[in-house]
Amino acid sequence: VRIDLGSDPEFPDSYLEIWSLDPREKLATIPDTVVGHFFLLPRFSQDARYLGVGTNGSWALVVDVEALVGGASADDSIVFNQEVHSANTPRAIPSSSGLLVTSGHDGFYRFWDIESNEFLMEIDVRGKIDILSHGFSPDGSTLYYMAETELISQIPTDPQEMIERARSIVTREFTENECSQYLHRSDCG
Numbered sequence: 001v002r003i004d005l006g007s008d009p010e011f012p013d014s015y016l017e018i019w020s021l022d023p024r025e026k027l028a029t030i031p032d033t034v035v036g037h038f039f040l041l042p043r044f045s046q047d048a049r050y051l052g053v054g055t056n057g058s059w060a061l062v063v064d065v066e067a068l069v070g071g072a073s074a075d076d077s078i079v080f081n082q083e084v085h086s087a088n089t090p091r092a093i094p095s096s097s098g099l100l101v102t103s104g105h106d107g108f109y110r111f112w113d114i115e116s117n118e119f120l121m122e123i124d125v126r127g128k129i130d131i132l133s134h135g136f137s138p139d140g141s142t143l144y145y146m147a148e149t150e151l152i153s154q155i156p157t158d159p160q161e162m163i164e165r166a167r168s169i170v171t172r173e174f175t176e177n178e179c180s181q182y183l184h185r186s187d188c189g
Contacts, residue, residue, distance in 0.1 A: 014031075014032040014038040014039055015029050015030060015031045015032060015039070016029070016030045016032075016039045016042070016053060017029050017030075018030075018051065018063065018065065018068060020069070027068055027069060028063075028068050028073075028074040028077065029074065030061075030063070030074045030078070032055075034061065034075075034078065034081065035055050035057065035059040035061055035081060036055075036057060036059070037055035037056050037057030037059060038055060038056040039053050039054075039055055039061070040053070040054050040055060040056055041053065041054045041091050041092075043091070043092065043093050043094070043135070044065075044094070045094040045095055045096045045136070046095070046096045046136065046138045046140075047096040048065060049064065049065055049066045049094075049096065050062050050063065050064060050065065050079075050094035050095075050096075050100075050114060051063045051065050051094070052080075052091075052092030052093055052094040052100060053092055054090040054091050054092050054102075054104075055090070057083075058083050058084065058085050058086055058090060058104070059081070059082065059083050059084065059090070060080065060081075060082065060084045060090050060092035060100070060102050061078060061080065061081050061092065062078070062079050062080035062081075062092060062094055062100055062114050063077050063078055063079070064077045064078075064079045065077070067079075079114055079115060079117075080092075080100060080112065080114050080117055082117060084102040084104070084110055084112070085102060085103075085104030085105075085106050085108065085110070086104070086106050090102045090103065090104040091103050091104070091134070093134060093135055093136065093143075094114060094136075095136035095140035095157070096136070096138065096139070096140050097136075097139065097140030097141070097157075098113060098114045098115055098140070099111060099112070099113065099114065099120075099136070099140055099157055100112040100113075100114045101134070101136070101143055101157075103134065107124065107125055108122050108123065108124055108125070109122065109123040109125065109134075109143070109155070110122050110123075111123075111157065123155065136157070140157060141156065141157055141158065142155065142156055142157060143155045143156075143157055174188060176188055
């Protein structure tokens, strides 16, 4: 992956290039006009099928590298392209299992299904930790992250497993406010 911030006359703005190493050849060029912002922070899934890219705006892009190598056009190989965070520079970390986690300066982890672009869930970490780095386990079942304390922690990516983990830790019922905030229900009684 090569990101250029505007030195090529053919693409005066930034663009993303995807290259094969063996044989060494350029597979695709995707101009920033696809999302309207500079590309930043590229990350491959563990199996290298997907490439996730954040922007200096609030968008994330995922390229199906397997489709691209198989002959799909750059436009046809983009499987995820949408606004994911209100704050600048989101990270887009794809997993081999088809999940995408995005994070931004707004303090949220958001989980998406890469193929359907469906929003799955959100984890609010505002004010609790300053995330420095994160990535998926090889099977996509766990998201690992490192906070400013240099402590590596983990979050299961399966919503049911998250609920079971929370129930094992929290020994009381939700308050009305918590029920409304976390379960998005108006009547929790």
